[in-house]
Amino acid sequence: xxxxxxxxxxxxxxxxxxxxxxxxxxxxxxxxxxxxxxxxxxxxxxxxxxxxxxxxxxxxxxxxxxxxxxxxxxxxxxxxxxxxxxxxxxxxxxxxxxxxxxxxxxxx
Numbered sequence: 001x002x003x004x005x006x007x008x009x010x011x012x013x014x015x016x017x018x019x020x021x022x023x024x025x026x027x028x029x030x031x032x033x034x035x036x037x038x039x040x041x042x043x044x045x046x047x048x049x050x051x052x053x054x055x056x057x058x059x060x061x062x063x064x065x066x067x068x069x070x071x072x073x074x075x076x077x078x079x080x081x082x083x084x085x086x087x088x089x090x091x092x093x094x095x096x097x098x099x100x101x102x103x104x105x106x107x108x
Contacts, residue, residue: 083091
């Protein structure tokens, strides 16, 4: 019985310590619950009118790539004819009707 009491006391003590730790700031002062308005710090690099930067190439410097024209999307299409959904359902129903049925039925 004494171990249970000491265990409950230890849990309560740790819970109270955690609650106090959450409600205090880093320097030991208690945080208040007043609403504080959002204050954004001034950013030094704010948007100003500047000259346009010099052109930079995005291509790698070790190879040359040359392309002429565009290829139509039909060049990449796969000619695959799929079975319509209705035909597939009829075929599966016909296969299901031809399957051997169970001869014994167990009823509780």
